[in-house]
Amino acid sequence: xxxxxKIHKRFRRLQALDDISCxxxxxxxxxxxxxxxxxxxxxxxCILGMVKPDSGQIFVNxxxxxxxxxxRASIGYMxxxxxxxxxxxxxxxxxxxKNIRQVPDNELDTDLLVKFNLVSLFEKPLRTLxxxxxxxxxxxxxxxxxxxxxxxxxxxAGLDPLSSEILKEKIMEEKKKEKLILITSHILxxxxxxxxxxxxxxDGKLVFYKDINTLQQETGEEKLGxxxxxxxxxxxxxxxxxxxxxxxxx
Amino acid sequence: xLKLSRYVxxxxxxxxxxxAYALFLGVITFSLFSLEDNESKAILSLLNIVLIIIPLMxxxxxxxxxxxxxxxxxxxxxQPMGRGRILLSEYGGVAISLVTAFWTGAGIPVLLYAFNxxxxxxxxxxxxxxxxxxxxxxxxxxxxxxxxxxxxMALLLWFYFALIYDGLILMILFTFSDYPMEKATLxxxxxxxxxxxxxxxxxxxxxxxxMGYTGALYKQFFGSAQGILFTTAIMLAWIIAxxxxxxxxxxxxxx
Numbered sequence: 001x002x003x004x005x006k007i008h009k010r011f012r013r014l015q016a017l018d019d020i021s022c023x024x025x026x027x028x029x030x031x032x033x034x035x036x037x038x039x040x041x042x043x044x045x046c047i048l049g050m051v052k053p054d055s056g057q058i059f060v061n062x063x064x065x066x067x068x069x070x071x072r073a074s075i076g077y078m079x080x081x082x083x084x085x086x087x088x089x090x091x092x093x094x095x096x097x098k099n100i101r102q103v104p105d106n107e108l109d110t111d112l113l114v115k116f117n118l119v120s121l122f123e124k125p126l127r128t129l130x131x132x133x134x135x136x137x138x139x140x141x142x143x144x145x146x147x148x149x150x151x152x153x154x155x156x157a158g159l160d161p162l163s164s165e166i167l168k169e170k171i172m173e174e175k176k177k178e179k180l181i182l183i184t185s186h187i188l189x190x191x192x193x194x195x196x197x198x199x200x201x202x203d204g205k206l207v208f209y210k211d212i213n214t215l216q217q218e219t220g221e222e223k224l225g226x227x228x229x230x231x232x233x234x235x236x237x238x239x240x241x242x243x244x245x246x247x248x249x250x
Numbered sequence: 251x252l253k254l255s256r257y258v259x260x261x262x263x264x265x266x267x268x269x270a271y272a273l274f275l276g277v278i279t280f281s282l283f284s285l286e287d288n289e290s291k292a293i294l295s296l297l298n299i300v301l302i303i304i305p306l307m308x309x310x311x312x313x314x315x316x317x318x319x320x321x322x323x324x325x326x327x328x329q330p331m332g333r334g335r336i337l338l339s340e341y342g343g344v345a346i347s348l349v350t351a352f353w354t355g356a357g358i359p360v361l362l363y364a365f366n367x368x369x370x371x372x373x374x375x376x377x378x379x380x381x382x383x384x385x386x387x388x389x390x391x392x393x394x395x396x397x398x399x400x401x402x403m404a405l406l407l408w409f410y411f412a413l414i415y416d417g418l419i420l421m422i423l424f425t426f427s428d429y430p431m432e433k434a435t436l437x438x439x440x441x442x443x444x445x446x447x448x449x450x451x452x453x454x455x456x457x458x459x460x461m462g463y464t465g466a467l468y469k470q471f472f473g474s475a476q477g478i479l480f481t482t483a484i485m486l487a488w489i490i491a492x493x494x495x496x497x498x499x500x501x502x503x504x505x
Contacts, residue, residue: 011504045504046328048328049327050504051504051505052504069332069333072328072330072331073329073330077328079324082327083320083321083324084321084322085261085321085322086263086318087264096257097329099253100253100254100329100331101330230300240490
């Protein structure tokens, strides 16, 4: 569904993406992991057409992304930091998006709206929302149009444990519907039961792209966090970062 | 596209600044017309206000609005919608609100008190200047990611067009005063929409008789259909060219 070919992107002195090529297909849940500033968000923004790569091409459903923006109708995107117009109310935001996307009411997925109890907050202006509620709005919006591709950038960051569980269950459900889901997260334990494939990025390079079974076999570790740690330690690639991640969990 | 502009308009109306602007223009125009018994004199005073205030307000309002809608633009970018459409909707929303404010504030009194060619020329110039400086402001706002820098650039542009450019023209005229400069001045004026607007309106007034030979020459030119066409074409070019530049930059930008 998404094919990435030799993407390069440079921001002044920083090589944000360095020759990235990969393919994501139906039914995959891909975990994009790597230290801060390794290019995960830039890669996502390239897929969405927000960042224009210096060279290389991206195809979504066989169509190059820079040609026609219509491909974004099949993508639901949850940004790392959801920023919304200050003056707008939650209900107004959802009505507006519905109006823009032109999806009939019976195809809308209001599951998260209901479960996060956002309907009762419909009259609240977006600027008054707390970070967690904002995340909930972003999540509900990403799933709202029932897209075939979901791109979730740090979905569980800032959510309380209960909401985080709700979101994970929702992702599980969508996974069963054979959708393609891309997730970046630093909380590796959240990704444990979800992911089918793992991409590890560092300094804009794709270090490896493996499916979870291979990874577990190669490392002999059951948990994603430990498996990654194992790889990192044997390959001596910024082992410090993975120590930090594992320490956070304890 | 209009669908999106509607949301932009809604957002602008909520901030009420545009309503205050319309009221401000209204109060000034009405008081000028009631203070001056000669409506031509009132138009002359109004002209100076229009030529200074409209470009300033259009530029500052547009730049600040653009930076405030950054979140909105970000949100739309992840939707199935081209960048050109997003920027044009923003432009549409801002331009419609500024032009409407100008017509309610200054347009209605002018139509009531000075329904003549001079009044019409003033309204035409005011509308064009609003659209032109909104376009120019989009260039600076899209160009500079930093808010302070964007607004600073907009202000500098305004200084240039409203003040510095006239000084430069005077200097040129002074240096080359021995040569016939009529045609050259006309060309120079076309390079600044504010000057072009000023000449266009002034020559519709009686006072142009005081400007001697040059005035007569201009009056002949601007009074003709050809002159009106020329002014309209130049004004249109000033609206479209910066907007196209802004669109090009916006399409290539990383957001």
